[in-house]
Amino acid sequence: MSYVTKLTSAHRAFLEDLFKENVSFDKPSLRVYASDASNMKGEVLAMVRPTSVEQVQEFMRWADAERVVVHPRGRGTSLSGGCVPTLPGIVVSMLGMDRILDISDTDFVATVEPGVGTTLLQAECEKRNMFYPPDPASSKATSIGGNVVTCAGGLRAVKYGVTRDYVLGCDVVIPGGKLLQLGGRTQKDVIGLDMTRFMVGSEGTLGILTKLHLKLIPKPDASASLLVGYSSLDAALSSMGKVFAAGILPSAVEFMNETVLDILKQTGEYPWPDTVNSLLLFQVDGAEDTVPLEIARLSKQIDDALWRMQGVGKEEENELWGYRRRVSAASYVLGPDRIGGDMAVPRGQILNAVRRFESLAEKNGKRLIAFGHAGDGNIHANLHYDASDPDDAERTQKTHHEMDAAVLEFGGSLSGEHGGGCLKDVGRQLGEDEHEMMLKVRSLFDPNGILNPKKGY
Amino acid sequence: MKRGCTQCGECLNVCPVYRQFSREEYAPKGKRLLLEPLHEDFSAAHEKDPELDWEHIKELARLCAGCGKCQQACARKLSTADLLSDVRAQHPHWTQHFWSLWIKHMGPMWPSLGMLASLVPGWVAPKGLRPSLDSAKAMVNKHNLKPWVTISKGASADVDVSTPVVVFQGCTAKNIRPQWTEKAQNLLRAWGYEVKDSSGFNCCGGTMHTAGIYDTMHEMQQKNIEHWRALGRPRIAVFCASCHHALADYANSPLSGQEAEQWKQSLMPLSRLLKGAEAHSAAEKPELYGYHQPCHWKTDEDMPFLQEILPGLVKGNGICCGMGGILQITNPDLSRNMADSCMQGFPRQARNILTSCSGCTIQLTAAAPEGITVNHWLDVVTL
Ligand SMILES: Cc1cc2nc3c(=O)[nH]c(=O)nc-3n(C[C@H](O)[C@H](O)[C@H](O)COP(=O)(O)OP(=O)(O)OC[C@H]3O[C@@H](n4cnc5c(N)ncnc54)[C@H](O)[C@@H]3O)c2cc1C
Ligand code: SF4
């Protein structure tokens, strides 16, 4: 398929007429739209910022007819290059459609436009005593549309699931300009194919989302956390098993391997004794009067811990979570540049997978920073290096690729959160027939392949 | 080479300029992506793109109010305002010279400029000139507000009066609100402090820093430090958040070692020295009033002080008045829009706004709709 690589004056005139001041062609303005948090860069022909669904429809009709490549974009925090123009194209910033249309405390549904900031939506729901649980670590920086299109997950996934579990319906404009209204405001709906699910995690390959109906739940009014120290990650993870076996479902469980403890010790103060080499961080939530009981029950299960520190209420918990939050900044002592992995494995395989990754890293002369969501088997496997040292850079890349291969041996996934984007070779994970079927579905929505080409799958 | 912006996007929500536009190119992230390649700390010379040189990017990159909020939010603590200053320093522009002149030479003329603007009926002024005329009007010193509260040192006030204090007044007070300095000094005396002479201080240099006019900034810093030394290194009481912000930076440069530490210990908000105040509200005190929190306090000690002596404080939810840096001069319309958004962040019943920064006072006075007053808290406090 050949696509437009340069806009003609007629193209420009069309875009100016449709978007007025909400179109940019100048290079300085386009610079920010050429890349995302993956730090890769592509060529942007123009940026448009629709403010209505009608504009999106008219634009998609035109782009399809003219064979102009389209790269939808939320807040550009994709770590897998999901927003980076793989082919020269027009970036559609959805931040101009950022209205919260309705938050209903009878339906327990929020209806929003995709450009709404994730934390803003969460705060508005909480004001009304309702809760929108998906909480990617980047939630202060993301759009809710971006979260849906990447099926973002976060710390609370172990108890509350990921974004997918909260999308009841959506409006989507497909290439050609048709508006599809999928699902709706009901909590249950089994008529027809669940096309809403197709959209969640579709990485902008099927259409542009213009409206979302999101499921809400009552807000838990209290929480408590427990930071627990062990001699090794082995000890930590076997201890975690006891919590689940006792029928306790924490709202978050984070793990940190020995290298993480080492860098935390190197970069700041810490309250645990030096015998502690690995940490687990639990959180439970619920009603004010049951949370203290629940955290006490959890604490009792982990009788083999070397050290523990409990926090009840926001302020005390903040101190505990501060250690977890420090990991990212502390990691830079191992090198100024980073390649991050976000593989997922079945929960029972975390230890095996981490140990395997560590040995691959060691073979290449690297150290692996491994932490993440122990409750749902999502491992942040980060490697630091110095990009100005070609040998270091090469060994780091090699380790990263070897880890991708290894994760599949554990029945895992190349990505639990960030998506394939333009970084992952998804053919490694997907079966040939399954992959082909996905591509057929894609071409039903986008026969001319104008949407996020070469991204996703 | 330093590692720059990771494009994590954490700075978008906090940036008042981004909030005006909801477009990523106006966010700190967008500005950094343009500025970093022009700065030797972040980029090698051969990586420069001629189509993205200063001349091409300056319109966009300079849209910054210097509020410092992005640096607080950034995991790497990257300061976009400082980066812009550095790049400006390499590429001087007439507006910076203009501002330099403004501060250096026109200081004493501010009141008269304000008077002149008052004589120009708003509707006659061309559209582009309106914001500057409004702020010139705001500079006129109107003494028409009766104090809301009488304060005195309480019997149990636990303050250490053994070290002398000098008030740092800053340009605004020096030139157009001299009553603030006088009031601050009288309050300190009433608390029992020995108050030293302020007249040897000049501008804090903060504006020169934003404008990237580093030599003038250094001169100003040096003069202030010398005055402090000459007075025997007293404590420095500051009633303007922006001055405090700029002065605090002296501890990183030009001061170093023990003297930097001593400077840090000496520098403090005026309100900290007025602990243990006993307050008696006057009939003029409104039941409810707005408080605009200046961006430039790292920790705002004035707000809790006011809450104690003046009940009824409601913090506005606007994020920046748009005065900071030289935005007022380079992009008066944007600066004014930011001030308008800020004013809209107060509850409708709040007819009086207080703040704790000279710049914010001037800026918000200019943007205040008919019937709403904006003052530094020193205006409503008396002995
Ligand atoms: C520091 C950091 C931490 C992170 N932590 C997490 C984490 O804990 N969990 C997690 O899941 N992710 C995480 N991420 C990744 C990223 O934040 C998420 O993928 C997020 O959901 C992206 O939201 P966004 O608004 O930035 O979308 P963007 O990055 O702008 O877009 C993401 C993808 O969606 C498409 N898209 C966006 N909006 C639309 C729309 N309206 N219609 C159609 N397509 C659209 C884009 O083309 C792109 O392919 C992290 C990123 C960073 C930088
Ligand atoms: S200093 Fe303030 S106005 Fe300037 S980029 Fe940062 S947040 Fe925005």
Ligand code: SF4
């Ligand atoms: S917070 Fe810092 S690193 Fe992140 S996008 Fe903003 S400037 Fe860049």
